[in-house]
Amino acid sequence: MLEASNLECVRGERSLFADVSFRLDGGEMLYLQGTNGSGKTSLLRMLCALTPAVSGEILWRGTPIGKLGEEFRSQLCYLGHQNAIKEELTPLENLLSAARLAQAALDEDAALDALALVGLRGREDLACRYLSQGQKRRAALARLVNEKRPLWVLDEPYVALDPAAVELVAGLIGAHLQAGGLAVLTTHQTVAVPAGAVRGLWLGDGDATQRSR
Numbered sequence: 001m002l003e004a005s006n007l008e009c010v011r012g013e014r015s016l017f018a019d020v021s022f023r024l025d026g027g028e029m030l031y032l033q034g035t036n037g038s039g040k041t042s043l044l045r046m047l048c049a050l051t052p053a054v055s056g057e058i059l060w061r062g063t064p065i066g067k068l069g070e071e072f073r074s075q076l077c078y079l080g081h082q083n084a085i086k087e088e089l090t091p092l093e094n095l096l097s098a099a100r101l102a103q104a105a106l107d108e109d110a111a112l113d114a115l116a117l118v119g120l121r122g123r124e125d126l127a128c129r130y131l132s133q134g135q136k137r138r139a140a141l142a143r144l145v146n147e148k149r150p151l152w153v154l155d156e157p158y159v160a161l162d163p164a165a166v167e168l169v170a171g172l173i174g175a176h177l178q179a180g181g182l183a184v185l186t187t188h189q190t191v192a193v194p195a196g197a198v199r200g201l202w203l204g205d206g207d208a209t210q211r212s213r
């Protein structure tokens, strides 16, 4: 369903990686790891059509993502390294506004349930600027509770989370894979997801190596 072939990434004067190829089908996750600065975020941005590849091709269901444009973006949930939340809005307002932007049906009761699930009960009406780093991350990740789009691209989703929240997010990813979804994620932490097949991709030292488990 998602296929990358011979991707090369150049940032500034440096080639970060070349010849990166992989294929992901429904129910599979690509677990992207590598040294700091090896190009993990750059690769995720390429997969979301936010950064062009110097060479190579990315296909979604057999069609280049550049050709699909909005059709591809409507299939994609991208959570970047930075929390995509507005500090002046509350977790509830952020979640409802993200759903509106994504044209996803989410009523207030479902949003409150999602926030309770990620441990923000009692904090749903507090401006995000007053939340701790981990709580802000939870507010951003609450989007995943009701996220139905098939491709999740998550940049370091576990950063700033305590062990219980890490387990919760891994569980959401596992449920997504079990329902036939695909996920690509970077993390410096080793976290098992409870379901789905995992493919590993390592970036670093100019090489890309792949392994499956």
Ligand SMILES: Nc1ncnc2c1ncn2[C@@H]1O[C@H](COP(=O)(O)OP(=O)(O)OP(=O)(O)O)[C@@H](O)[C@H]1O
Residues within 6 Å of the ligand: 011, 012, 016, 034, 035, 036, 037, 038, 039, 040, 041, 042, 043
């Ligand atoms: N617009 C840019 N111009 C020049 N260099 C850039 C640009 N964007 C990123 N880089 C460089 O590309 C390299 C890879 O960055 P990237 O964020 O993809 O790495 P990463 O593997 O995600 O790192 P980390 O593990 O530290 O998060 C870094 O050395 C970074 O400075």
